[in-house]
Amino acid sequence: MLDELSHIGRDPATNGYIRDAWSVSDLELREWFRGEAARRGLDLREDRNGNLWAWWGDPSRAPGVATGSHLDSVRQGGAYDGPLGVVSAFAALDVLKNRDFRPGRPLGVACFTDEEGARFGVPCVGSRLLTGVLTPERALALTDDDGDTLADVLTRAGRSPRALGRDDETLGHVAVFVELHVEQGRGLVDLGRPVGVASAIRPHGRWRFDFRGQANHAGTTRLEDRDDPMLPFARMVLAARESAAKHGIVATVGRTRVSPGNANAVPGLVSAWLDARGAREEDVRAAVAELGDLAEGARVSEESWTPVVDFDVTLRDRVAAVAGSEEEPSPVLPTGAGHDAGILASAGVPSAMLFVRNPTGVSHSPAEHAERADCEAGVVALASVLEDLCR
Amino acid sequence: MLDELSHIGRDPATNGYIRDAWSVSDLELREWFRGEAARRGLDLREDRNGNLWAWWGDPSRAPGVATGSHLDSVRQGGAYDGPLGVVSAFAALDVLKNRDFRPGRPLGVACFTDEEGARFGVPCVGSRLLTGVLTPERALALTDDDGDTLADVLTRAGRSPRALGRDDETLGHVAVFVELHVEQGRGLVDLGRPVGVASAIRPHGRWRFDFRGQANHAGTTRLEDRDDPMLPFARMVLAARESAAKHGIVATVGRTRVSPGNANAVPGLVSAWLDARGAREEDVRAAVAELGDLAEGARVSEESWTPVVDFDVTLRDRVAAVAGSEEEPSPVLPTGAGHDAGILASAGVPSAMLFVRNPTGVSHSPAEHAERADCEAGVVALASVLEDLCR
DSSP, X not given: OHHHHTTTTEETTTTEEOOOTTSHHHHHHHHHHHHHHHHTTOEXXXXXXXXXXXXXXXXXTSOEEEEEEEOOOOTTBOSSTTHHXXXXXXXXXXXXHHTTOOOSSXXXXXXXXXXXXXXXXXXXXXXXXXXXXSOHHHHHHOBOTTSOBHHHHHHHTTOOXXXXXXXXXXXXXXXXXXXXXXXXXXXXXXXXXXXXXXXEEOOEEEEEEEEEOXXXXXXXXXXXXXXXXXXXXXXXXXHHHHHHHHHTOEEEEEEEEEESOOTTEEOSEEEEEEEEEOSSHHHHHHHHHHHHHHSTTXXXXXXXXXXXXXXXXHHHHHHHHHHSOSSSOXXXXXXXXXXXXXXXXXXXXXXXXXXXXXXXXXXXXXXXXXXHHHHHHHHHHHHHHHHHHXX | OHHHHTTTTEETTTTEEOOOTTSHHHHHHHHHHHHHHHHTTOEEEEOTTSOEEEEESOTTTSOEEEEEEEOOOOTTBOSSTTHHHHHHHHHHHHHHHHTTOXXXXXXXXXXXXXXXXXXXXXXXXXXHHHHTSSOHHHHHHOBOTTSOBHHHHHHHTTOOGGGOSXXXXXXXXXXXXXXXXXXXXXXXXXXXXXXXXXXXXXXXXEEEEEEEOOOEETTTSOGGGOOOTHHHHHHHHHHHHHHHHHHTOEEEEEEEEEESOOTTEEOSEEEEEEEEEOSSHHHHHXXXXXXXXXXXXXXXXXXXXXXXXXXXXXXXXXXXXXXXOSSSOOOEEEESSOOHHHHHHHTTOOXXXXXXXXXXXXXXXXXXOOOHHHHHHHHHHHHHHHHHHTO
C-alpha cells in the first residue's frame, strides 16, 4: 500500500516529500484513506477537527480500539513517518479478517490531521484540538508562509472553522489507541529487534526567537552604524548547541526566516525556531531559559510545550508481551519524537506505541527507511495486539 | 511623479516595496515608463535585454546623452532607490523643454532592468547583459525562489530569451550616461549639501556559501550523531563581521536559505549570501579568502564581482561644476553601492553620477527618504548637467 502513495507530494529532485496539511497532496492522501476504508466496508467519519476515522463496528454504541497515525509530512521528509502507521493499520485489519477474527468491540483506523506542523508551525494540531489542549482560537489564527490562516485554509478546503474544538463525542469512541510508527533513532538496530514498544515520549517544546534590527544598505552602512540581527541570531545558534550539551538535552534550529532577505541589505528581522527536548523537563526548561537570557533583546515566545508522557505501564507490558512473546516480550524504549499517541495519552486515553526498526536511524529526511520484512513484522505484531485488545 | 508610483508593489504591512524584475509590479512600472515617454513625444525602444530607452532625437544618427536609473527594488526597499533617478530624468527633460532648450544631440531617458538582483541574486542584470559582462547563458540559467529560470520568466513576459546578449547597437547610441540616485549613506548630510557627484564605486562582490549536512530528526538524533550545517553557518556569520572589521571593509549576510526548513529537523543544507565591499580590492579579496578557509567544507561560489570603478575625472569635474557652480562645485564622494552607471563606466561609456541627500543615510529599507526640496535641487542640477552635455 505504501507504494500506492509513493508518488504523492514527492519532490523528484530530492525524493523527499512535501505533504503540508490541507495541501493538494494532503487532500489526495485523505481521498486515498477514504477509498481504503470504503474498499473494506468500514464506516468513515471525519471528526470536527478534520481527523479521519474508519470503523469496523459502531463506536457510538460501545467504545472501541483505534489504531493509526498521520499522512502529512515534514518538508522533504521520508515515506515512512506517518504513512507506515496508517498503512499498517489497514494491513493489520486485513490480517484479522483473513484469520476470520470477529472483534468483540469496534475496531477503528485513524488518520490525524497535521501531525508535523510543517505548514503552521504547531505539531499534532488534529489531536491537540480533539483533546482540547489547543484552543480553536489559537489554532485558527496560525498562519502559513503565504500569510494564510488555518481558518482561511480550512474554509478553502470546504471545512467549517467554527466546528473546531474539543470533541468529547469522538474521544468517547476510543477506549484504547495504538500507534505504529517507524523508529526515529537506532534503538532497535542496537538491540537487533524488528519491533519495539514505547515507554515514554520525552518532554519537548518549540520556541520562536525574534531578533529585531535595522534594515539598511549592505554597501554603504558602516559596521559601527549597524544594528544587524543576524549576529545575535548566530550567537544563539552556537549557544543552543553548547547549552544542550551542558544540560544533556538536544536542541535544534532547523527553521529561520530572514526579512527582508536581500543579499545586499542588512536584515531588519531574523526569526528562528528552537526545538528542544530531553529526558527531564527541568533540563529542557533550564537550557531554554539560559538561551532566552543570552539572546539580547530577542522576543522569545513558546509555540508549543509537551510535558513528558509516560505510557500506561499495564497496557505497555501487555502490548510488549503480545507483540513479542510471553518469554521474550518486545523491547521497551523511550523516544524523543512527539506523536498523536502522546497527545491522547496525556488526555487520559489509554495509549501505546509500536516502533518498527529503522536501519540508519535517520528520519525527517528522504533517507528514512525501513526494511520490508520489518514492516511486515510490524503489521503482524499490530494485528496480534489489536486481536488481544478486541477480544 | 514619484507619488504616482507610490502604490505599486507596496506592502501595506511595512510600507516597503516588493518590485522584483519581471513581476506584475515591475510590468506595471514599465508601463508607467512607456506612458511618460509617450506623453512627452519621446521615441521608446526596448533593447534586446529588456532595458527601456526613451529618446528625444534619434540616437542612431548620432550618439546622445542618456540619463536614468532603474525601477525595480530590493525586497522591502524604499521609494527612492531607483525610481528617483528615472523620475528626475523625466522632470529634467521637462525643465529643459520649459527653458525652450533644443539639445544639440539626442537626449534619452533610460530604465535598466533588474538592477537590484532581488529575484535572481545577481545585480545589474540589464546593464551587465547590455555590456557583455554577463553572458546570456549564465543569465538565462539563473533561478528565482520558485525555481523558475530567467528564461522561463522572460518567455512568460513575452520576451525572447534568445535575444539576450551584448548589444553594440544600443551601446552605440550612448555617448555619455548620467545617473541620479538617492545617496545611500550620510556623506551629503555631513557636508550639509543637497547634491553631490560620485568619484568612484567601491569594489564589491557577492559570494554564496553552501553548507551541507545531514537532515535528520530534531528529537531523536543525538548531538554527537549530528552533521548540522547551521553551526558552521553561524560561525561564518560571526567570522564575517570580525574579518570585515580587521580588513577595514563591510561584510553582510542578508539572505539565507535553510533546507528543508522544518522546525523539527536538523537541516540538510544552509545557503548564505555574503556581500563584501571596501575601498580597496585587495582588502575585500583577503577577507573573503579568509572566510572561505574558515568555512569548513562549505562550497563557496562567486556570484558577482565588480572591481573598483573610478568615474571619468574630466566628466566628473565638469558635472560637479555645472551641478554646483564654478566657485563652489558639488562635493565629490565615493560610494559603496553598485549602480548601472558603474557597469557602463567599466565598459568604456563615459559616465557620471549625481547623488541626492538622504537625511538618515538609511537605504534598502522603507525608512529610506529624501526631502522634497533636495529632490528638486537634484532635478535642477541634472537639467543643467544635461543642458551642458547636449550643447
